[in-house]
Amino acid sequence: MIPVAYNDAVIRPAVSSEPSPIVFQNQWRDVFDGTLPEGWEPTKSVSVVIAAYNSATLPLTLASLAAQDYPQDLLEVVVVDDGSEPPVELGDVVPENLRLIRVEEGWGRSNATDIGIKATTGDIIYWVDSDMILFRDNVRQHAKWAHFIPEAATIGDKGFIESWDYTPETVYQKVLDGTIGDDYDRSTLHEHWSIQIYRDTDDLNASHGRNYSTHMGACASVTREVYDRTSGQDTRLHLGEDTEIAYQLWQAGAVFIPVHEALTWHLGPGTVQNHAAKVARVNDAHFAQRMPIPRYRRTSDNRIWEVPLVKVVVEVTPETAHLARNCVDRVLTSTLTDVHVLLVGPWSTLDEGRRKMLADPRTELFLVQEWFRTDNRVLFAEEVPDTVFPAPYRVDLPVTVGVTSDSLMQMYRQIDGNRLGAVRYFTPGHTKDESVTIWDSAAVARSRRYLDGEAVLEDLVDRIWGFEWGSNDTAQLVDLREADLSERVTRVEPGVARLEAEIAVLREVAEPASLPRQIARRVNAMSGNRLAPAVRRVNARLGGAPAAALRRLRGILR
Known part of the structure; x- marks a missing residue:
């Protein structure tokens, strides 16, 4: 039987003898603390994308970009006019490499940002709001991290000012001579909620990437390499889109880094600052559909969400198809209900032509397809996928293995609670390569970049996130080849099972x-x-x- 596993884990390519500096979880400081080598100069290109709608402050933002100390030949700025009436004005003080794009279809910041990113080619994508003034070395402070950490996703430091009398000319001159920061006392300004998170997590070093929501679009960058692993901007969203793309970046293996030296003035209060409750009310439903973590967003069980917490991959062949219904039914009756199943098999070979209903070797495959045809938690695929992105966890489950009602919940608790990249379980009747494995998608996404030669995926995941073997006492797995497949598959709540066991003991005592x-x-x-x-x-x-x-x-x- 071919083991169900990530493709690269089976191919087993290898890394070079000299290990690359890889960030463990989100501990960026262990690889690069921001101190530049003497004489260092940037080599990576930066694409700044600004979505603008009826923005009166856009000329001030562009003037600050014109005064940046980043090499002009490595810096491009794209302004996307999101249907402003009248069209946005750029002003007279603008960056050297500037383009203006007018949105022709759709609306909203996510749609405009998506158009802008697709029109650029920079090694680093930097989205900036049209009400920001960037200090002289702002772009350089963001960009330097990508030169040393390929997965860098950086967040700048914002000072919210309530009033100003700037003109594009004064902004340009003040940014150029480095005096723009003298105009306001940052200690007296509104403190953004993300600052406390930085304090609590050692500047996200101890966050495991889970504080992805601090990566906000007002002044945030990411390497194009990581961005290209995502599905891009969700253009259905018209609020909270920066949080949603930040979640995608996390699952794509990003390393989140707050860059306190990348200073800006934010012209006016932030949206959340004065309307936090209303913003949360609008965002909650959208976030719950798309982001399984943090778990508090999903306030209801037994629901089907757009992005599941766990996606289970089961591979089926004509020879093993007689086990598939029982295998998948057990998954679908788990106490962990936030789950989808990907059934991989030769489904394209099943046609509607005349066949011998009882003698066709494909009969069991037809039965599996019919059994799950109307259950939209079950998806059919022809090949084992490289990734289950954007689902945060993947379980590779051989079709010959059965889970109990609480198996998936216990596996999830072990990998999530211990912040591991993968856990492989000793599986009755199966070899090591046939064992059940649960993977953290973010850990796998980052690991795949470093696959080269003869390295095993789980070794890289261990180096990047941590890997353990788990006991079957935790996983509660059974060999379906030895099980009674005629028994009805029902969910057994752990609490009920414990009570039934206690009652059985009491009955034995009372009635030997x-x-x-x-x-x-x-x-x-x-x-x-x-x-x-x-x-x-x-x-x-x-x-x-x-x-x-x-x-x-x-x-x-x-």
Whole structure:
């Protein structure tokens, strides 16, 4: 049987003998603390994208960009006019490499930003709001991180000012001579909510990437390499779009870095500053559909969300298809309900032509397809995917393995609670390569960049996020080839199961089993609990006659 696993984990390419400086989780400071080598000069190009709608402050933003100390041949600025009436004015003081694009279809910041990014080619994408004044070395402070950390996603430092009398000319001159920061005392200005998160997480070093929401669009950058792993801007969103793309960047392996030296003035209060409750009310429903983490956003169980918390990948062949229904049904009756299943098999070979219904070797595949045809938690695919992005967790489950009601919940708690990149479980009746594995998508996304030669994916994941072997006492896995597939698959809540076990013990104490029953239980235990299922199967094939006869005999003896 071919193991179900990430493609590269099976191919097993390798890394070079000299290990690359790879960030562990989000601990960026261990790789680069921001101190530049003497004489360092940037080599990566930067594309600044500004979405503007009826913006009176855009000329001030452009003037500050014109005065940047970043090499002009490495800096391009694209302004996307999101349908302003009258069209936006750029002003007379603008960057050397400036383009203006007018939105022809759609509306909103995410749509305009998407258009702008697609029109650029820079190694670093830097989205800036049209009400920002960037200090002289702002672009340089952002861009330097990408030169040392390929997955860098940086966030600048904003000072919110309520009034100003700037002109494009004065902004340009003040930014150029470095005096723009003298105009306001930052310690007296509104403190953004992200600052406390930085304090609590050692500037996100201890965040594991989970504080992705601090990566806001007012002045945030990311390497194009990481951005290209995402699905891009969600143009359906008209508020909170920067948080949604930040979540995608996290799942694509980004390293989030607050750059306190990348200073700006924000012209006016932020949207959340004065309308936090209203913004949260609008965003909550959209965020819950798209972002499984943090978990508090999804306030209801037994729901089907656009992006699941866990996606289970099961590979099916004509030879193993008779196990697929039981395997997947067990997944779908888990206590962890935030789950989708990807069934990988030769579905394209199933046609509607005339066939022998009972003799066709594809019959079991047809039955599997029909069984799950109307369940939209089950998706059919022809090939094992490289990634389940943007779902944060993936379980590779051989079709020959069955989970119990609580298996997925326990696996999720182990990998999530211990912040691991992968956990592989000792699986009854299966080899190491056939074992069940749960993967963290962000860890895998970052690891794949460093696959080269003969390295094993799990070794890279261990280096980047941590890897463990888990006990089957936690996973509660069974070998379906030894199981009774005729039994009804139902969800058993862990609390109910514990109570039933306690009741069984109490019943044994109060009413000791008869000698024959005690002997039967002892023999079943000695067989590794295989005898009882076998007896039940025989009883079922005989229409329940043996069990009925035994009950009558016990009644007579009583």
